[in-house]
Amino acid sequence: MKKYLLIILIVIAGLQASAQTGLSKGDDAPAFKTIDNNGNTLDLKTLLKAHKSVVLFFYRGEWCPYCNKHMQQVQDSLQLLTSKGAYVIAVTPETNENINKTIQKTHASFSIVQDKGYAIMKTYKVNYVLDESTVAKYKSFNIDLNKGNGNTDHVLPVPATYVINQSGKITFVHFNKDYTKRASVNDILQVL
Known part of the structure; x- marks a missing residue:
């Protein structure tokens, strides 16, 4: 019963994401420079010089069963992705402590x-x-976004996926406000 109520909550949250549109195939990918969970500096322009592409996807948190399932699928196929020259990056609002929980789960x-x-x-x-x-x-389902994200503004991402080629163009977009729908690894592999 609790599982079904969580799914209903996820659908309700999807309706709230209606204002966002995501980026489109063919758009220039916005550059970014950041630090990953291992303390490595990630600069999109530098990554694209060293790799054929970047697979960039967004997930909501370690509490999300759909996020964990997708991340596990990406991990299970990571060698296939990297063998095609892709560098994979996941982006989340959750704290480093909860990123570690995600890593433990996935x-x-x-x-x-x-x-x-x-x-x-x-x-x-x-x-x-x-x-x-x-x-x-x-x-009510013991999902505390304040604790999970370390703030009180309750911002989450639509769990979108973008593939960015060496020229900095977006060649693949999966943007679906239905949180149960994620980019398949096979779809990503087809554009790499």
């Missing part, structure tokens, strides 16, 4: 970025704010 070995201030989420047009009633419903 065994993710690719770069994960805590997007403090939501700079990357905003430039890729995937950020949205949960309303207070949805936040309260999440809390």
Whole structure:
């Protein structure tokens, strides 16, 4: 029963993301420079010089079963992605402590970025704010976004995926406000 209520909450949250549009195939990918979970500096321009492409995806948090399932699928296929010259980056609003929980659950070995201030989420047009009633419903399921993200503004990303080629163009977009829908690894592999 609790699982079904969580799914209903996820659908409600998806309706709140209606203002966001994401970026489109063919758009220039917004540049960013950040630090990943291992303390490595990630500069999109530098990564694109060293790799054929960057697979950039956004996830909501370690509490999200759909995020964890997708991250596990990416991890399971990581060698296939990297063998095609891709560098994989996951972006999240969650704290470093919760990123570590995500890694424990998914065994993710690719770069994960805590997007403090939501700079990357905003430039890729995937950020949205949960309303207070949805936040309260999440809390009833022991999902505390204040603790999970280390703030009180309740910003989450639409779990979008972008593939960026060496010229800095977006060659693949998966942007779906339905949180149960994620980019398949096979779809990503087809554009690499």
